[in-house]
Amino acid sequence: xxxxxxxxxxxxxxxxxxxxxxxxxxxxGGIKWVMNPYDEYGVEEALKLKEANxxxxxxxxxxxxxxxxxxxxxxxxxxxxxVHVTIDEADAYNTAxxxxxxxxxxxxxxxxxxxxxIDDDSGQVGSVLAELLGMPPITIITGFxxxxxxxxxxxxIEGAQLVIESAMPCVVTAQKGLNEPRYASLPGIxxxxxxxxxxxxxxxxxxxxxPKAKIAKMTPPPERAPGKIIEGDDPAAKAAxxxxxxxxxxxxx
Amino acid sequence: MAKGVWIVAExxxxxxxxxxxxxxxxxxxxxxxxxEEVCAVLVGSGVEGLASExxxxxxxxxxxxxxxxxxxxxxxxxxxxVAKVVKENDASILLLASSVQGKDLSSSLVGKLATGxxxxxxxxxxxxxxxxxxxxMYAGKVFGEIVVDSYPQMASLRPNVFAAVExxxxxxxVKFDAGVAADALKTKVxxxxxxxxxxxDLTEADIIVSGGRGMKGADEYKVIEELADLLGAAVGxxxxxxxxxxxPQSDQVGQTGKVVSPNLYIACGISGAIQHLAGMSSSxxxxxxxxxxEAPIFARxxxxxxxxxxxxxxxxxxxxxxxx
Numbered sequence: 001x002x003x004x005x006x007x008x009x010x011x012x013x014x015x016x017x018x019x020x021x022x023x024x025x026x027x028x029g030g031i032k033w034v035m036n037p038y039d040e041y042g043v044e045e046a047l048k049l050k051e052a053n054x055x056x057x058x059x060x061x062x063x064x065x066x067x068x069x070x071x072x073x074x075x076x077x078x079x080x081x082x083v084h085v086t087i088d089e090a091d092a093y094n095t096a097x098x099x100x101x102x103x104x105x106x107x108x109x110x111x112x113x114x115x116x117x118i119d120d121d122s123g124q125v126g127s128v129l130a131e132l133l134g135m136p137p138i139t140i141i142t143g144f145x146x147x148x149x150x151x152x153x154x155x156x157i158e159g160a161q162l163v164i165e166s167a168m169p170c171v172v173t174a175q176k177g178l179n180e181p182r183y184a185s186l187p188g189i190x191x192x193x194x195x196x197x198x199x200x201x202x203x204x205x206x207x208x209x210x211p212k213a214k215i216a217k218m219t220p221p222p223e224r225a226p227g228k229i230i231e232g233d234d235p236a237a238k239a240a241x242x243x244x245x246x247x248x249x250x251x252x253x
Numbered sequence: 254m255a256k257g258v259w260i261v262a263e264x265x266x267x268x269x270x271x272x273x274x275x276x277x278x279x280x281x282x283x284x285x286x287x288x289e290e291v292c293a294v295l296v297g298s299g300v301e302g303l304a305s306e307x308x309x310x311x312x313x314x315x316x317x318x319x320x321x322x323x324x325x326x327x328x329x330x331x332x333x334x335v336a337k338v339v340k341e342n343d344a345s346i347l348l349l350a351s352s353v354q355g356k357d358l359s360s361s362l363v364g365k366l367a368t369g370x371x372x373x374x375x376x377x378x379x380x381x382x383x384x385x386x387x388x389x390m391y392a393g394k395v396f397g398e399i400v401v402d403s404y405p406q407m408a409s410l411r412p413n414v415f416a417a418v419e420x421x422x423x424x425x426x427v428k429f430d431a432g433v434a435a436d437a438l439k440t441k442v443x444x445x446x447x448x449x450x451x452x453x454d455l456t457e458a459d460i461i462v463s464g465g466r467g468m469k470g471a472d473e474y475k476v477i478e479e480l481a482d483l484l485g486a487a488v489g490x491x492x493x494x495x496x497x498x499x500x501p502q503s504d505q506v507g508q509t510g511k512v513v514s515p516n517l518y519i520a521c522g523i524s525g526a527i528q529h530l531a532g533m534s535s536s537x538x539x540x541x542x543x544x545x546x547e548a549p550i551f552a553r554x555x556x557x558x559x560x561x562x563x564x565x566x567x568x569x570x571x572x573x574x575x576x577x
Contacts, residue, residue: 017395121388214401227551228556228557230557239568242558242569
């Protein structure tokens with residue numbers, strides 16, 4: 001089976017994110033970069049699918065030079081080879097277009113993505129990629145299996161979960177709960193250094209760098225007015241005061 | 254020239270979802286500013302009768318595709334139908350909900366319509382005749398102002414953030430041919446397994462009572478469940494509590510869990526790590542109950558109680574019982 005896992009390098013969840021003084025973006029100084037957590041579930045599922053059916057896992061990523069570390073992480077987990085499309089910045093549509101251009105040549109049976117990246121939190125790339133590849137998108141799933149040439153996936157929705165069947169090839173976006181991603185082993189890390197990574201320039205793939213969705217400005221989050229701390233030593237009295245405030249001031253209960 | 258503010262109305266099981274009225278109302282505001290119409294797309298099976306409800310919330314025209322093949326939501330069927338009617342009418346702005354279905358449908362439409370979208374917005378307005386969408390990024394550590402330089406200018410709106418405001422308009426029904434061949438569809442819903450607990454889903458609850466590391470164990474959630482039951486609230490959890498196995502993954506609120514915007518969020522024994530704040534800071538009122546006075550959650554809370562949650566929460570339940 002020919003399997004693709006798309007990964008993105010993002011700031012660690014604990015990273016302190018500061019906006020540049022001119023609001024043009026974030027200050028990347030001091031940030032620790034990691035694989036997007038949702039993409040880890042995608043890589044894990046890709047590896048499990050390969051282990052069950054044979055085949056090859058290609059990890060594809062878009063980003064600046066530092067992205068290579070994240071590709072190597074996926075290779076250390078067990079992916080066979082990588083494609084690195086180099087670009088400094090791209091919106092969701094252009095990202096998907098660049099990934100589609102790189103993935104078309106691989107002709108995959110299944111493409112895995114994380115359901116969203118935790119940096120821009122857009123959650124669009126998997127679906128746009130599916131559209132550009134002419135494949136159905138199966139998004140935000142917590143269960144995945146292949147049987148009789150079809151994909152069966154579990155998708156939680158508000159108050160229910162769906163069992164969805166899809167033809168292959170398809171694009172699947174992974175949600176937390178799908179699996180427990182493995183750690184890269186030491187031998188895995190050693191082997192990853194020798195695995196092939198094809199580096200392509202986005203411009204050479206004919207990808208526009210002009211975004212369709214432009215970030216006009218970034219700002220720090222709006223300040224929240226300071227709240228009220230209910231003082232006192234008696235839990236019951238504080239509880240009574242809280243209930244009174246929720247009822248009479250906030251009017252939410 | 255592209256014109257009109259369009260929305261996709263979301264329905265399930267023969268009823269419009271509340272978020273549909275929220276986006277209709279948000280669309281009405283933009284349309285009034287632009288002097289344009291609000292048009293809604295409604296796709297489903299046996300849904301034509303729902304159109305008049307959208308009229309009440311400021312929709313001028315409702316484009317309806319009513320067919321048995323739309324009984325279940327599937328991405329390929331719905332996105333083909335919406336893309337067709339939006340393209341034919343050259344929509345200027347297209348708004349969807351950032352609900353589970355809306356996230357899937359809107360992203361697929363970005364591909365089909367080859368445009369840009371601002372996802373999960375908490376504010377939208379018109380600036381220089383164009384849509385300006387404001388949205389949290391990096392788990393809410395940063396807010397981005399997004400301009401879409403292609404048409405339709407798309408945005409998905411975070412549920413429970415935009416007010417649903419009644420504002421009756423014609424609500425004229427226009428039927429359209431979705432041009433979707435049922436046998437060309439590549440996906441289908443085999444089964445819908447409903448949650449039979451009768452509890453509100455986290456993303457739709459008006460009140461959430463949430464517990465974190467301070468809960469100390471799975472059984473201890475009983476104190477939270479009692480308060481939640483009394484308030485008709487859903488129970489949430491922090492990542493720490495889910496990772497410890499005390500609560501299911503589906504209860505997790507935060508950067509790697511659900512994003513919620515209830516009227517009231519009561520955080521019990523939750524320190525307020527940025528990862529958690531990302532999922533709940535757009536709540537209208539936040540209460541923090543934590544024995545650590547230095548916990549960052551207090552900086553975000555409207556009301557704070559510095560004390561042992563196991564002493565305070567049962568008292569809150571007892572007090573609330575007196576008035577509810």
